[in-house]
Amino acid sequence: MSDGFSLSGVFPASLTMFDEAGRLDEPASRTHLESLVDAGAHGLVVAGTSGEFVAMTSxxxxxxxxxxxxxxxxxxxxxxxxxxxxxxxxVELTRAAADAGAAAALVILPYYMRPHREEVLAHLRTVGAASPVPVLVYNNPANSGTTELDAVDIGMLYREGVVHGVKSTFPTVHQVPEVIDETGPDFAVFYGGFMAPLSGLAEGAHGWISGVLNVAVTEALALYDAVRAGDLATARHWAAVIRQYRYLYTRRPLGQVGDLALYRAMLELRGQHGGHCRAPLLPLTAEQRAELERLMAENPALFGAARAAARP
Structure with a gap:
């Protein structure tokens, strides 16, 4: 929207708190969001993938x-x-979110019907032209099942003035510098995965958006600060710590579990409120939760940077 738009830093893709019956729990959501801001998050992303937007009404x-x-x-x-x-x-939801106080909108590629590239571009042009706030493209073709937009496409939309940032969610990182090459300093480029945040930030991403930041925001802030300071050794240390969270999902020590269920259980084991996912997503079983607690006890870093430092 306005010239000079800029977002940067660590933005947790926050969990939405639902109660056991699946109802939206606004007080618990507010408490969780406040905890992320209190921990130093530079911004909040709500109603994204980690917020289970596909299971929510407008x-x-x-x-x-x-x-x-x-x-x-x-x-x-x-x-x-x-x-x-x-x-x-x-368009309607973007306007309503702006009216509710959102600073920007994160717009996933239109999903399921598998629109082709020209249809995806037309969708974003229409949304961007109608939006009262800056639009960030959520470039996540794997989840949306839609044609991805490449750096040239993003750059074109940027020059047209309809998009102002991107969350780049790919299994690779090379898209980050390529988009930077095609846009300007007022375009916000966020690394959007959880596999290689150090690489994404080192390649020039202005920030990081991820669901893992619900449980690793302190570590992510340390990583972000180290990259900005050019302190590679410290950045590598914090990247290694963050990988311990990823391994719980990618190496499957608990068997088949969802990442959101993991984050919720970890919050609860830290003494915080984790809430529930909406069906069909399942919580950890009692056995999986017990194994997670054992793994966390063996690896105090999984209790979070601040808590781990305080543990005996």
Whole structure:
């Protein structure tokens, strides 16, 4: 929107707190969001993939944005996930999120119907032209099942003035510098995976958006600061710590578990509220939770940087 738009830093893709019956728990969501801001997060992303946006109604998403804005209390910007498979619905939700106080909208590629490239571009042009706030493209073709946009496509949309940032969620990192080459300093490039945050930040990403930041925001902030300071040794240390979280999901020591269920259980084992996912997503079994607790006891870093330092 306005010239000079800029977002940067560590933005947790926050969990949405649901109660045991699957209802949106706004007080618990606010408490969790406040804890992320209190820990130093530079911004919040709500109603994204980790927020289970596909399982939420539009009304719930708007209520969640309002909850996040109240939790942030002007300290950090709130980015609202507003993308759907429908262009008209995305426009409507983006406007509502802006009215609720969102600083920007994160718009997933239109999903499921597998629109081709020109249809994806038309969707984003329509949303961007109608949006009262800056639009970040959520370039996640694996989850959306849609044609990816390459750096040249993103650069074209940037020069047209319809998009102002991107969350680049690919299994590789080379897209980050390529998008930077095609855009300007007022375009926000976020690394959006959890496999290689050091590489993404070192390649020039202005920040990192990920669900793992619900449980590793302190470590991510240390990594981000080290990269900005050019301190490679310290950056490698924190990247190694963060990999311990990833291994719980990628190496499957608990068997088949969802990443969101892992984060929720970890929060609870740290004495925080984890909430519930919406079906069909399942929580950890009692056996998986016991094994997670054992693994965390063996690796105090998994209790979080601050808590691990305080443990005997």
């Amino acid at each position: 009304d719930e998403k708007v209520r969640l944005v309002a909850t996040a804005v109240a939790a942030a209390a002007g300290r950090v910007p709130v980015v609202a996930g507003t993308g759907t498979a429908s262009t008209a619905e995305t």
